[in-house]
Amino acid sequence: MSNFPEKKIFEEADNWIKNNKKVSLATVVQTWGSSPLGIGSRMIVSEDGDFLGSVSGGCVEAKVVEECISLMKNKKICKKIDFNVSNENAWEIGLACGGDISIYIEEIKL
Amino acid sequence: MKLEIIRETLKNKSLKKEFAVITNLINGESEIFFPGCDLSEMFSKYSERIEKTFNLNKNGIIENSEIFVQTYKNPIKVIIVGAVDISIYLIDYAKNLNFEIIIIDPRGYFASKERFPDTKIINKWPIEAFNEIETNSKTALVTLTHDPKIDDPALQYALKNKFFYIGALGSKKTHEKRCSRLIEAGFKEIELEKINGPIGIKLGGKSPSEIALSIISQLVSEKYKNKI
Missing domain, CATH: 3.40.50.720 (NAD(P)-binding Rossmann-like Domain)
Structure with missing residues (x-):
């Protein structure tokens, strides 16, 4: 049996929601230059900060988790976040590969 | 994206169907695209370009739009x-x-x-x-x-x-x-x-x-x- 890349993530999102957790989905929607993971890479984040999957191979996950939690807390629908090396904030997070990525976060709605 | 779309994606994959999930990045609304089938009004004017992205087995934002396409082809x-x-x-x-x-x-x-x-x-x-x-x-x-x-x-x-x-x-x-x-x-x-x-x-x-x-x-x- 072969698994498509998001299978585990989607099944787990369903489980977390069944357990009455709020869950957000983060997706790489655009990349420029040498980005660590391709367009369509995904991760889920629960309101408690649990996460599964990956959007960059470790460079920006912490920031994405933070953004997802704040999105759910503030009852926002979605947000696009751009990470690039010229951005001071991104340097802090450490997108060391020199690529730019856009990550779209949204709460999974019932 | 609604949970329903995620469940449909899992179901369609287990049935070995080929499709794409399209998302309007402005409002977070998603829909499942099957080649040759009609889309709702929000997405229909992009249907040709969505189909092209799907046929190339690619993911990405349709040029000059806020429509994101995630393609699911069989392994x-x-x-x-x-x-x-x-x-x-x-x-x-x-x-x-x-x-x-x-x-x-x-x-x-x-x-x-x-x-x-x-x-x-x-x-x-x-x-x-x-x-x-x-x-x-x-x-x-x-x-x-x-x-x-x-x-x-x-x-x-x-x-x-x-x-x-x-x-x-x-x-x-x-x-x-x-x-x-x-x-x-x-x-x-x-x-x-x-x-x-x-x-x-x-x-x-x-x-x-x-x-x-x-x-x-x-x-x-x-x-x-x-x-x-």
Whole structure:
């Protein structure tokens, strides 16, 4: 049996929601230059900060988790976040590969 | 995105359907796209470009829009002839690489459910087995029995049906003999260049798991070379 890349993530999102957790989905929607993971890479984040999957191979996950939690807390629908090396904030997070990525976060709605 | 779309995606994947999930990045609304089917008003004016992205097996934002397309195509089919030890490791590696494995082996004591619990096994000779499998230029063949009675008919089928990858286990000498047999059977030398023999990229390993790793690496590399 072969698994498509998001299978585990989607099944787990369903489980977390069944357990009455709020869950957000983060997706790489655009990349420029040498980005660590391709367009369509995904991760889920629960309101408690649990996460599964990956959007960059470790460079920006912490920031994405933070953004997802704040999105759910503030009852926002979605947000696009751009990470690039010229951005001071991104340097802090450490997108060391020199690529730019856009990550779209949204709460999974019932 | 609604949970319903996520559940539909899981369901469509388990039914082996090919589709795309499209999302309006402005409002987070998503919909499932099936080729040839109509989309709702929000997405319908992009349907041609959505279909193009889907056909190219790509993910991405449609140019000059806020529409994101995530394409779900079926995994590449890899047919393994020979339910040997290497096959067990190949199945293990393939699990996380989006390959669908089918095993053919007429020898029942090799191709048992106990040895291959979650894998599709066809307990028949290759010629009969291929009648049960849909194949195309996106299919790969790996022959591992190095018994000409079993491997050769499968290789002939894959060559005729233009599989994107063909690999045959065996030393250089074994491969030379194999090629002479195939030439006798009417194949041209240039056609036989399609066969990777000895199979796999050079890692230097000899154990079944290391050989399986070298084969799966070659498959991944050929997948990207052939833009599949």
